[in-house]
Amino acid sequence: MPKIGCYTLPNPVILAPMAGVTDLPFRRLCRRLGAGLVVGEMVASNPALRHTRKSQLRLDHRDEPEPIAVQIVGGDPHMLAESARFNVANGAQIIDINMGCPAKKVCNKAAGSALLRDEKLVNEILLRVVESVDVPVTLKIRTGWDTDNRNGPRIAELAQKAGIASLAVHGRTRACRYQNTVEYDTIKTIKQYVDIPVFANGDITSAEKAADVMAYTGADGVLIGRAAQGRPWIFREIVHYLNTGKQLTAPPSAEIEAILLEHLQALYDFYGELMGVRIARKHVSWYLQEQPDHLAFRHYFNGLQSPQEQSQAIHTFFKDSFNSKEHAA
Ligand SMILES: Cc1cc2nc3c(=O)[nH]c(=O)nc-3n(C[C@H](O)[C@H](O)[C@H](O)COP(=O)(O)O)c2cc1C
Known part of the structure; x- marks a missing residue:
């Protein structure tokens, strides 16, 4: 090493x-x-x-x-x-x-x-x-x-x-x-x-x-x-x-959700709520850029003003996208 x-x-x-x-x-x-x-x-x-x-x-x-x-x-x-x-x-x-x-x-x-x-x-x-x-x-x-x-x-x-x-x-x-x-x-x-x-x-x-x-x-x-x-x-x-020499399987969406929520909480703790909420926006858009419907969600998410609203929105986003994948399967 x-x-x-x-x-x-x-x-x-x-x-x-x-x-x-x-x-x-x-x-x-x-x-x-x-x-x-x-x-x-x-x-x-x-x-x-x-x-x-x-x-x-x-x-x-x-x-x-x-x-x-x-x-x-x-x-x-x-x-x-x-x-x-x-x-x-x-x-x-x-x-x-x-x-x-x-x-x-x-x-x-x-x-x-x-x-x-x-x-x-x-x-x-x-x-x-x-x-x-x-x-x-x-x-x-x-x-x-x-x-x-x-x-x-x-x-x-x-x-x-x-x-x-x-x-x-x-x-x-x-x-x-x-x-x-x-x-x-x-x-x-x-x-x-x-x-x-x-x-x-x-x-x-x-x-x-x-x-x-x-x-x-x-x-x-x-x-x-x-x-x-x-x-x-x-x-x-x-x-x-x-x-x-082998690929690791991609993290399941439940793990991505957990990592993202952990990241957001760390931002609120480190920067305080006001600044943490603002800084969270760009990270969320990076995390979700591969997900369908991410543009509409980003627009909605960027209007949210509190940690509670942001965390709840992420939770709902993942629940909905999981349900729609289940539905499609
Ligand atoms: C938003 C952003 C900020 C950066 N800030 C720094 C920095 O503070 N110091 C530095 O040496 N390079 C900085 N870089 C350059 C990166 O360290 C890296 O060299 C560059 O992005 C190329 O690597 P990548 O293709 O893996 O992104 C920055 C790059 C980006 C995109």
């Missing part, structure tokens, strides 16, 4: 960091359903932003299964090093540096994947952060700045030299954002450049695809992002397939 510094992961399937998605309730759920490691939403390195409600929620690691991985984002080596120290003092056991995010807000301040253009600055950041903490430091990158500047392999070498413990590679350049097909070839090249564990990322949506990508790239594991939205059991499916 892949090792990240002193931590041996129970399996090679990791939840990718996603701002607005991989909050504490979702991380706990994904761990329970099989993820070998989960990475939280990026945390701004600027200490001036630390006291906002958003940052406070991102800094909360109550009952979080170990090792706790925190991703930091920013463009200033000293601020990032200080942020790493702060987060370790706050419970982080792995620090991940974000050089993979193309979001404008971040890139305007030359952070995230915008850093890939400046290898000297990348090196300075890696060295400062690694020397500032005693825990493993990992790095998440894209394959390069744009398709003419795929410097991912060089960045990977810099990372290894600087003491980075593992590398996650989203197989697109910064310029490609979320378009273009994922370049598993470049991930394969990067894996050949370094000895540290490399995790492949991008468009992995099924257990077979995870196994194929690992076999093709030689990667030590995979990061799953959007495919886990509304489908947190994808982790146990991938792990089962990697271990046995």
Whole structure:
């Protein structure tokens, strides 16, 4: 199993960091359903932003299964090093540096994947952060700045030299954002450049695809992002397939209902009722996107204002869809 510094992961399937998605309730759920490691939403390195409600929620690691991985984002080596120290003092056991995010807000301040253009600055950041903490430091990158500047392999070498413990590679350049097909070839090249564990990322949506990508790239594991939205059991499916070569049967609708209700309750508990009810809406639409009649239900669900109404609506939705399937059978 892949090792990240002193931590041996129970399996090679990791939840990718996603701002607005991989909050504490979702991380706990994904761990329970099989993820070998989960990475939280990026945390701004600027200490001036630390006291906002958003940052406070991102800094909360109550009952979080170990090792706790925190991703930091920013463009200033000293601020990032200080942020790493702060987060370790706050419970982080792995620090991940974000050089993979193309979001404008971040890139305007030359952070995230915008850093890939400046290898000297990348090196300075890696060295400062690694020397500032005693825990493993990992790095998440894209394959390069744009398709003419795929410097991912060089960045990977810099990372290894600087003491980075593992590398996650989203197989697109910064310029490609979320378009273009994922370049598993470049991930394969990067894996050949370094000895540290490399995790492949991008468009992995099924257990077979995870196994194929690992076999093709030689990667030590995979990061799953959007495919886990509304489908947190994808982790146990991938792990089962990697271990046995066999597909795990899809969860029955009673289990999906139970997982969704557990997720909603965790959102209400974590964010409070007002914010929890709002955040629940996008998760519910992801969970139900494959179900017939989901659009009409989504419209209705988004008008509900309390946890009780939301939970009751989910219960009724599953009961009705179960009854109509029984009826059709
Ligand atoms: C809503 C959303 C938020 C994201 N936030 C982050 C982030 O905070 N840090 C980061 O490194 N990548 C972030 N990403 C990128 C993902 O970690 C991942 O690299 C990307 O989605 C590709 O993987 P996938 O095809 O499995 O989704 C985000 C992606 C999405 C869709």
